Amino acid sequence: MTVGLMVTCINDALFPDTGKAVVTLLRRLGVEVTFPAAQTCCGQPMVNTGYLDEAVPLLRNHLDAFAGCEAIVAPSGSCAGSVRHQHRLVAERSGDPGLVRGVEAAPPVYELTEYLVDVLGVTDVGAYFPHRVTYHPTCHSLRMLGVGDRPLSLLRAVRGIRLEELPGADECCGFGGTFAMKNAETSIAMGNDKARHVRSTGAEVLVAGDNSCLMHVGGLLSRQRSGVRVMHLAEVLAQTEPVVHSVTSAGSAPTREPASPSGAPTAGGSQ
Amino acid sequence: MTATFVGMPAFPTAAKAALADTQLRRNLAHATGTIRTKRAGVVGEVDDWEELRLAGAAIKDRVLRHLPHYLEQLETSLQAAGATVHWARDADEANQIVVGIAQEHEAREVVKVKSMATQEIGLNEALEAAGIDAWETDLAELIVQLGDDLPSHILVPAIHRNRAEIREIFLREMGTAGRAAPEGLTDEPRQLAAAARAHLREKFLRAKVAVSGANFAVAETGTLTVVESEGNGRMCLTLPEVLVSVVGIEKVLPTFQDLDVMLQLLPRSSTGERMNPYTSTWSGVTPGDGPQEMHVVLLDNGRTNVLADEVGRQALRCIRCSACLNVCPVYERTGGHAYGSVYPGPIGAILTPMLRGVGHDAQTDSLPYASSLCGACFEVCPVRIDIPEVLVHLRSEVVDAHKAAPGLPSVQDMAMKAASWTLSSSARTGAAEKLSGLGGRLLNRFGGHGAPGGAPMLGALPGPASAWADSRDVPIPAPESFRAWWGRTDGGRRDAAPPGHAQGGPTQGGTAQGGTAQGGTAQGGTAQGGTAQGGTTQGGTTQGGTDGRGAGR
Structure with a gap:
């Protein structure tokens, strides 16, 4: 199966490693990934600020860019949610029936964990990440898309990981797009409480499926010199255990089998 | 006692002040946290909760689709049951009607059941202007009224107060409004409630006129319903001679049976109780029992504007349970006053702008933006109001109104236009x-x-x-965007692996990572081979991210 990577504008410009991690991960699982180079932004920042007219050209561009794909995968619950739930609204606003039809005919969009668990049918992607981690389920993944425990089931299968439960996990971190600027004081109050919960877990890494939320909480954690860093789920799942060609370590830790995803064939289009 | 929301600053400014109020933050976090947990518990034990929500939404939507029909049916039923029906287009009309009835009976005071509709229209202030005292009898409303304060929650208007503050208000103010608080009053909840009971009892027994709202009005039978927890409502609804009920036109339900759904949804959502303690239903006048003169004021006050809004009309399903307030992370931190309306929290952020209209004042226009769109409100709403959807819709109405207004475009307008052009x-x-x-x-x-x-x-x-x-x-912006990286490396294929490495492919996870993330230099080598331990954790795991940055150097 060939999927189009919708890397999202924020990852494109600020966090390209997340996009690279998705490529690494999907290829490892035998998926052919393309990056439709005409893509830019789904238009969510405009829609959520009330600028529907300004979102129309972005929608046109999005539909053109991904027209040839069988499916779209995005490492962002928020952007996947926007495509799924807001594009129709924007199309209707445009008054162009062709655009409405375009939205209806667009390829299905999956948030990364939906694609892994539902389409590929894997939870163990062969990842290795020997760190103490806590997971924040971002609001749009959780409530707009309803990804449920897919991310956690993926994380639980990661070798070496020590997963800590995050208190008040379901509560919003306070990012909220332009909310973070328009209502900065409230946004920061919310974010500080999230950061406090994160720190209480003793985790070294805060993981989530949306870099925009992580940028906000990570910005607070960094300012606090908290010793906690943030990381996109895709980057955790892309990591694998290096193969140690044992020369002297006969009696030490047994060399692991090279990581390969169990539950799905390693190569050749698992679906 | 005429505290009012008029002249409040826009939400971000009001929120800033509220966020600095440490006591408010503590009180609200505790209160909303408690009620949230309680609600989750009692909702979780209902197997068909989702079906109940769907039924609640469907009943309300049917009412809204055929509102004129059900309102006329309600009027006929009420009249047949001996009640007088009044129609009020706006707050002024409604206030005049109520003041007129009180004056007709030469009442100098009225007792009140907690009612959002009468707060919305500022009835207490209108009565006061006419020289008539309006006594709130709900405990939390009493606290707000005695404290010359404003309500900050739909269900628990004094949620921003803790018991130490309540004790102080009672000691200081009760004597000025009637029976004083007993000496030696402590902040023990039972003692506070007893003081309120003694203070209110003489008002219940003395008042000739009572004013209520209604949670539901059944068109078929002309039955009004008030749902409350303290018994103060029952007192007001049964003891005085005259009862005036101010009812929003969206409160109508087609049949008595529909109460079955609503009375399951409401208490679990609002107070976290399985069953509501005091549910009063009455259908007009019963000779020799209860008030012998009954008036119902059917209030529009902007509701038909809301109904005309195809996206926003779902807000009229609201049964004022406040579950959305209790779960809202913004409300929990700012409290209700920051919303500058008797309807605070997520429901207030959509209802207030629709009742008032957008594009007229900065305070109202700030409300649809007073949300991170986290969606927790929609998840708990017993009648499935998609509050985030309406918030986004209203934001577009605010932007459209400003674009249509004369004058220069705002900085935000220009920024969005520029971003749209670029993207x-x-x-x-x-x-x-x-x-x-x-x-x-x-x-x-x-x-x-x-x-x-x-x-x-x-x-x-x-x-x-x-x-x-x-x-x-x-x-910091990445030195090389993903787009540029993909173009330069053909999606990571061109400089995929470190030189000399067997392209074994699928097995070498570390390789793939090294290759993609860093364009294969010495780093990849570290991850690969030699260093047994340090190299394992570093190269294979944490490095990929950090070093990817250096790739474009």
């Missing part, structure tokens, strides 16, 4: 990223580690960026 073309986007990447390369030498992937971040910044950077470090 509607991948060539322009790529060019902008090149520029930001250049900046990123320069900035990369500063900063700590905090951004996703452990990338460097910037500290405090001047100007508008300070809204972000005052408390949050700022991510």
